[in-house]
Amino acid sequence: QVQLVESGGGLVQAGGSLRLSCAASGRTFRTYRMGWFRQAPGKEREIVAAIRWSGGSTSYADSVKGRFTISRDNAKNTVTLQMNSLKPEDTAVYYCAADPRGYYSINNVNGYDYWGQGTQVTVSS
Numbered sequence: 001q002v003q004l005v006e007s008g009g010g011l012v013q014a015g016g017s018l019r020l021s022c023a024a025s026g027r028t029f030r031t032y033r034m035g036w037f038r039q040a041p042g043k044e045r046e047i048v049a050a051i052r053w054s055g056g057s058t059s060y061a062d063s064v065k066g067r068f069t070i071s072r073d074n075a076k077n078t079v080t081l082q083m084n085s086l087k088p089e090d091t092a093v094y095y096c097a098a099d100p101r102g103y104y105s106i107n108n109v110n111g112y113d114y115w116g117q118g119t120q121v122t123v124s125s
Contacts, residue, residue, distance in 0.1 A: 002026040002114040004096045009119030012086055016123070020081040022096030022116060030074035033099035033106055036081045038092035038121075047107045048094070049081060059106050063089075086123045093118040 008020040020036065035050035049070035050059045058070050069082040079096060097112035104111030 002029060002032070002098050002100070004098060004114055004116035006094065006096045006116040006119040009094060009121045011122045011124065014086060014088055014123055014125050016086050017082070017084045018086065018121060020083065020094055020096075020119060020121075022079040022081075024077045024079070024096075024098065026077075028100070029077045029098070031100070033102055033111070034070075034072055034079045035097045035099065035106070035112055036070060036079070037095045037097055037109065037112075038090075039095070039118075040092040043092075045095070045109055047109065050106045051079065052106065061107075083121070086121075088123045088125045090121060091123050092121060094121050095119075 003025040005023045012018055031053050036048040037045050038048050039045040051070045051072050055072050067085045072079045095118045096116040098114040099111040
């Protein structure tokens, strides 16, 4: 069992930056794929970024490539999403998630069994 707690959301102007953190419990965290997803009102939950257990392989949604960076620290059981050059369309609730099995594509929401409570990110124009 893994528990995930996000922090770092808030209100920022367009062009600004935010850093989201996800603290995970559980000794097997380091073996899990980790992802950040987001969901805007009236829209489906979508992948933002994902990272494999070693941290050596990452994946990003096209809409955030070059602006967002995902990283993990297995010693501290944390995953971070650095978000730069934020746009109003980045406004959403952001969720941290863990994939313990790796059966699906790393970008597939169905592979993620554990979810945090979400943190709101609002980007004003």
